[in-house]
Amino acid sequence: MRNQVKREAATKEARPARLKIGEASKMSGVGIEALRFYERSGLLGRPARTESGYRLYTEEVLDRLAFIKRAQVLGFSLDEIKQIIAEREAGQSPCVHVREVVRRRLAELDERMREMRLYRKELAEALAEWEQQGDAEGHICGLIEKTEIHHADTRTQGVARRKR
Amino acid sequence: MRNQVKREAATKEARPARLKIGEASKMSGVGIEALRFYERSGLLGRPARTESGYRLYTEEVLDRLAFIKRAQVLGFSLDEIKQIIAEREAGQSPCVHVREVVRRRLAELDERMREMRLYRKELAEALAEWEQQGDAEGHICGLIEKTEIHHADTRTQGVARRKR
DNA sequence: CTTGACTCTGTACACGACTACAGGGTTTAC
DNA sequence: GTAAACCCTGTAGTCGTGTACAGAGTCAAG
Numbered sequence: 001m002r003n004q005v006k007r008e009a010a011t012k013e014a015r016p017a018r019l020k021i022g023e024a025s026k027m028s029g030v031g032i033e034a035l036r037f038y039e040r041s042g043l044l045g046r047p048a049r050t051e052s053g054y055r056l057y058t059e060e061v062l063d064r065l066a067f068i069k070r071a072q073v074l075g076f077s078l079d080e081i082k083q084i085i086a087e088r089e090a091g092q093s094p095c096v097h098v099r100e101v102v103r104r105r106l107a108e109l110d111e112r113m114r115e116m117r118l119y120r121k122e123l124a125e126a127l128a129e130w131e132q133q134g135d136a137e138g139h140i141c142g143l144i145e146k147t148e149i150h151h152a153d154t155r156t157q158g159v160a161r162r163k164r
Numbered sequence: 165m166r167n168q169v170k171r172e173a174a175t176k177e178a179r180p181a182r183l184k185i186g187e188a189s190k191m192s193g194v195g196i197e198a199l200r201f202y203e204r205s206g207l208l209g210r211p212a213r214t215e216s217g218y219r220l221y222t223e224e225v226l227d228r229l230a231f232i233k234r235a236q237v238l239g240f241s242l243d244e245i246k247q248i249i250a251e252r253e254a255g256q257s258p259c260v261h262v263r264e265v266v267r268r269r270l271a272e273l274d275e276r277m278r279e280m281r282l283y284r285k286e287l288a289e290a291l292a293e294w295e296q297q298g299d300a301e302g303h304i305c306g307l308i309e310k311t312e313i314h315h316a317d318t319r320t321q322g323v324a325r326r327k328r
Numbered sequence: 329c330t331t332g333a334c335t336c337t338g339t340a341c342a343c344g345a346c347t348a349c350a351g352g353g354t355t356t357a358c
Numbered sequence: 359g360t361a362a363a364c365c366c367t368g369t370a371g372t373c374g375t376g377t378a379c380a381g382a383g384t385c386a387a388g
Contacts, residue, residue, distance in 0.1 A: 020334080021336095031376080033376070033377055036336095036337095041375095050384095052336085052385085053336060053337095054334085079374090106288060110284070113277060113284075120270065184364080185366095186364065186365080195347085196365090197346070197347055200366095201346060217353085218366080241345090
């Protein structure tokens with residue numbers, strides 16, 4: 001998306017091109033409402049304004065938005081991203097924190113994938129079994145009822161919420 | 165959980181034991197509010213009531229709840245579960261439908277796991293790279309900025325929501 | 329000078345699966 | 359007989375990540 005915009009490489013001093021919100025939205029692909037939402041949420045800081053109150057972004061906002069999008073894709077929540085940015089702005093390298101978050105994220109991912117492999121296996125087995133013997137007696141559906149749940153039921157709170 | 169309750173095996177005729185909501189909740193591990201919520205949502209049907217309006221469940225509700233929980237763990241949404249139950253009660257075997265849903269679910273799972281493997285790889289690589297060369301210049305965090313996003317950006321709507 | 333596109337603020341809604349509470353009535357144990 | 363523990367209905371809130379409006383002001387083109 002931003003590739004098409006052709007930002008004149010690193011011609012820093014050239015023209016500090018002020019972007020109105022609609023332009024920033026189109027160039028970043030982020031959506032006007034989302035931009036304002038990010039600002040409210042403290043991810044963007046307040047931009048300059050025209051006399052009449054219109055937001056005027058510098059092109060830096062595009063980098064910031066790209067950063068946010070990448071971090072999101074990597075599984076960071078907006079809160080985590082906010083913290084990272086805040087730490088950075090407080091001078092300390094956020095990378096210690098980021099590294100920690102990344103490690104946690106990796107562990108979660110592994111656990112999650114382990115679960116999913118298990119689900120997949122159960123589902124596939126149930127499906128195969130069901131297909132070669134048709135439906136059984138008067139139950140709702142053997143396909144589901146037959147399936148045993150192996151995952152340790154350490155989650156006391158009912159079915160685990162799958163966020164994200 | 166239900167194992168402790170010891171339901172006297174298949175002593176069908178014995179005593180049709182009516183359960184008040186708190187009992188049903190404890191025996192099923194489902195939570196009173198959730199039981200009422202399921203009823204409102206059409207997953208349970210209305211139970212008998214005492215004169216004073218208390219819900220009186222039969223033990224069958226425990227099977228139904230176990231069914232719901234298993235289906236949830238297998239990745240079915242409450243809406244899908246409702247449909248399955250409804251079809252069943254309309255006489256037609258829901259298994260055709262279930263089978264379809266399961267197939268879809270399997271495909272989704274595979275796709276999702278593929279994505280996750282990719283994320284994992286990216287994260288782990290970025291982490292390793294970062295650890296051996298420390299943080300770079302003045303950016304927010306090389307660890308994230310460096311990471312390239314490979315997933316086709318066919319998702320126009322900003323970052324894909326990861327439900328479930 | 330008007331029309332239409334743009335922007336502003338503030339609030340409400342969306343989703344999924346519940347959870348919490350208020351303000352009652354009922355049952356049970358001592 | 360009274361207090362604790364239970365149950366009822368109905369409404370509202372939670373989490374995260376935005377969308378969608380309403381009602382108003384601003385800007386550029388014709």
